[in-house]
Amino acid sequence: MLLAILPFLMGFGLGNAWVRVLDFVLLYVLLAIGLNIVVGYAGLLDLGYIAFYALGAYLYAWLASPHFGLHLPFWLVLPLGAMLAGLFGVLLGAPTLRLRGDYLAIVTLGFGEIIRIFMNNLNAPFNLTNGPQGMNLIDPVSIAGFSFGKPLHVFGMTFPPTYFYYYLFLAFTLLAIFVALRLQDSRIGRAWAAIREDEIAAAAMGINTRNMKLLAFAMGATFGGLAGGLFAAFQGFISPESFNLWESILVLCMIVLGGMGNIPGVILGAVLLTVIPEALRYLGDLQRATLGHVAVDPADLRMLLFGVALVAMMLFRPAGLLPSHQRKREFAAEDGVAEQEQANLYDTRA
Amino acid sequence: MSLLQVRGLKVAYGGIQAVRGIDFDVAQGELVCLIGANGAGKSSTLKGLMGLIQPHGEVFFAGERLQKQPTHAIAARGMALVPEGRGIFGRLTVAENLAMGAYLRNDRAEIKADLARAFELFPRLAERSKQLAGTLSGGEQQMLAIARAMMGRPRLLLLDEPSMGLAPLMVQKIYATIAAIAHEGVTILLVEQNANLALQVSHRAYVMESGAITLSGPSHELARNPQVRAAYLGD
Numbered sequence: 001m002l003l004a005i006l007p008f009l010m011g012f013g014l015g016n017a018w019v020r021v022l023d024f025v026l027l028y029v030l031l032a033i034g035l036n037i038v039v040g041y042a043g044l045l046d047l048g049y050i051a052f053y054a055l056g057a058y059l060y061a062w063l064a065s066p067h068f069g070l071h072l073p074f075w076l077v078l079p080l081g082a083m084l085a086g087l088f089g090v091l092l093g094a095p096t097l098r099l100r101g102d103y104l105a106i107v108t109l110g111f112g113e114i115i116r117i118f119m120n121n122l123n124a125p126f127n128l129t130n131g132p133q134g135m136n137l138i139d140p141v142s143i144a145g146f147s148f149g150k151p152l153h154v155f156g157m158t159f160p161p162t163y164f165y166y167y168l169f170l171a172f173t174l175l176a177i178f179v180a181l182r183l184q185d186s187r188i189g190r191a192w193a194a195i196r197e198d199e200i201a202a203a204a205m206g207i208n209t210r211n212m213k214l215l216a217f218a219m220g221a222t223f224g225g226l227a228g229g230l231f232a233a234f235q236g237f238i239s240p241e242s243f244n245l246w247e248s249i250l251v252l253c254m255i256v257l258g259g260m261g262n263i264p265g266v267i268l269g270a271v272l273l274t275v276i277p278e279a280l281r282y283l284g285d286l287q288r289a290t291l292g293h294v295a296v297d298p299a300d301l302r303m304l305l306f307g308v309a310l311v312a313m314m315l316f317r318p319a320g321l322l323p324s325h326q327r328k329r330e331f332a333a334e335d336g337v338a339e340q341e342q343a344n345l346y347d348t349r350a
Numbered sequence: 351m352s353l354l355q356v357r358g359l360k361v362a363y364g365g366i367q368a369v370r371g372i373d374f375d376v377a378q379g380e381l382v383c384l385i386g387a388n389g390a391g392k393s394s395t396l397k398g399l400m401g402l403i404q405p406h407g408e409v410f411f412a413g414e415r416l417q418k419q420p421t422h423a424i425a426a427r428g429m430a431l432v433p434e435g436r437g438i439f440g441r442l443t444v445a446e447n448l449a450m451g452a453y454l455r456n457d458r459a460e461i462k463a464d465l466a467r468a469f470e471l472f473p474r475l476a477e478r479s480k481q482l483a484g485t486l487s488g489g490e491q492q493m494l495a496i497a498r499a500m501m502g503r504p505r506l507l508l509l510d511e512p513s514m515g516l517a518p519l520m521v522q523k524i525y526a527t528i529a530a531i532a533h534e535g536v537t538i539l540l541v542e543q544n545a546n547l548a549l550q551v552s553h554r555a556y557v558m559e560s561g562a563i564t565l566s567g568p569s570h571e572l573a574r575n576p577q578v579r580a581a582y583l584g585d
Contacts, residue, residue: 187453194439194450200402201437201495205502206425206454 019162025274026169027227032254032270033176034223040261042216043196045105048112052221054243056081056228064139074141078229085225086218093217112248119240134239141233165234259320277302353378353537358407361398368394370561376539381532383540383548386558392541396508400431430504434511436495440484444475447483451501468497489520509540545582549573
């Protein structure tokens with residue numbers, strides 16, 4: 001209910017810019033849920049996740065912009081983008097199957113950079129991506145003849161496209177949440193959890209660890225590609241700059257901050273890390289009003305606060321703001337372990 | 351024909367030969383142990399059998415030859431491994447760990463019955479069923495690892511050093527349990543450095559040294575063998 005009227009509250013209270021922020025919040029929630037499948041469920045640390053977002057966005061731009069003169073419909077392009085990203089998820093997963101932890105992180109980081117650098121340089125000999133200038137005039141979403149590209153005037157009020165995108169993104173986000181929750185409780189989700197905990201034991205239980213890991217990569221990437229396509233349609237413009245390493249790290253931070261593996265936590269993390277930087281922009285205005293000039297650039301402050309927040313988190317809530325019940329128990333239990341071990345020792349003697 | 355027949359099994363890590371072509375058998379219902387010093391190739395033998403490292407040589411299990419099969423396929427044929435260091439799923443609960451043991455099974459009612467049996471055999475696990483497995487003591491984790499493997503109703507249970515790192519009294523408990531499981535008719539291949547215990551509980555034994563089998567025979571005979579006593583039983 002609140003979700004349904006939220007853009008109106010934001011729109012009338014704070015202006016259209018905040019409806020736009022809401023749209024981005026939803027996109028990041030979608031991304032964070034996707035990455036959570038790879039990192040939170042299956043325990044595969046992926047630092048190049050944004051590459052899948054880029055692939056979804058670029059595919060959308062290729063098939064629905066003047067760049068190649070193609071203007072395929074939204075409902076066709078979006079799944080294709082998600083599928084392309086999923087395919088690349090498998091392509092990244094296959095050669096990295098034997099890697100874990102730090103080593104996997106390095107390779108995925110490299111993969112993310114490779115995709116970005118390709119997008120940056122594939123304007124010659126054949127102009128595929130238009131290089132650093134990016135791709136422009138991407139078709140807005142159009143459903144049943146209703147284009148999201150133009151504002152709607154009804155009852156003397158004007159609703160800009162940000163409102164329509166809000167509901168579109170909300171629908172996809174709710175779908176993603178549903179799928180992610182179902183996956184967690186499924187046989188597949190349990191297999192991922194086992195692989196995360198101990199891969200050898202998981203294989204010995206009869207889990208096809210290779211296929212399950214590839215599936216995790218593919219599923220996560222599919223969500224990323226989906227978000228990318230939505231992003232391209234929403235922005236109307238994409239460039240390699242939007243898909244740098246910082247974005248990958250940001251999405252990972254959302255998961256860590258909110259509570260890895262736990263969907264409500266992941267959502268909270270994505271909301272906080274999207275909204276807080278936006279809110280900090282007001283600090284610039286505040287400084288200008290009180291001091292007459294900007295003493296501390298809010299963009300710098302953002303990084304500082306970000307760092308402080310993460311350090312504080314690690315100290316006070318290492319399992320995340322809303323940890324999964326298992327992680328919570330794990331951290332709560334740590335204090336009790338020594339005591340209990342002592343008790344066990346006496347037990348066996350008795 | 352034996353449940354497990356191994357002929358000329360070789361296991362290598364890169365260029366290093368850990369197991370240099372060994373032959374052995376485990377018959378249905380037997381408890382066979384593989385004893386030997388650290389680095390003799392005992393654990394490598396189990397890893398080779400389970401497909402965690404691709405071995406060379408012939409392994410016949412339940413009448414079929416296992417050839418270049420991945421671990422999960424070997425598990426599906428009824429071989430279960432309790433790995434060295436237990437390999438429990440630390441951030442899953444005890445009950446969830448046990449449920450993972452029955453991952454390949456669909457017979458819900460039977461699984462439930464087996465779970466009840468596991469709790470009967472290990473009352474400690476029943477008390478702690480909702481607790482995270484990583485918070486259990488070492489001995490409880492070993493019990494959990496064995497109970498979890500049993501949840502798959504294996505035809506052959508491979509145990510890798512179940513006594514490792516445990517207090518003597520806990521080791522006794524674990525071995526009593528192993529004997530009880532064997533008594534129920536489960537076929538077990540036990541790898542153990544603690545030769546004394548392993549020879550007490552097993553029917554037959556093989557002694558491994560530097561990747562080869564040097565002695566074999568009924569356990570009670572090997573326990574009296576002067577060579578074995580000198581090398582492994584501290585005489």
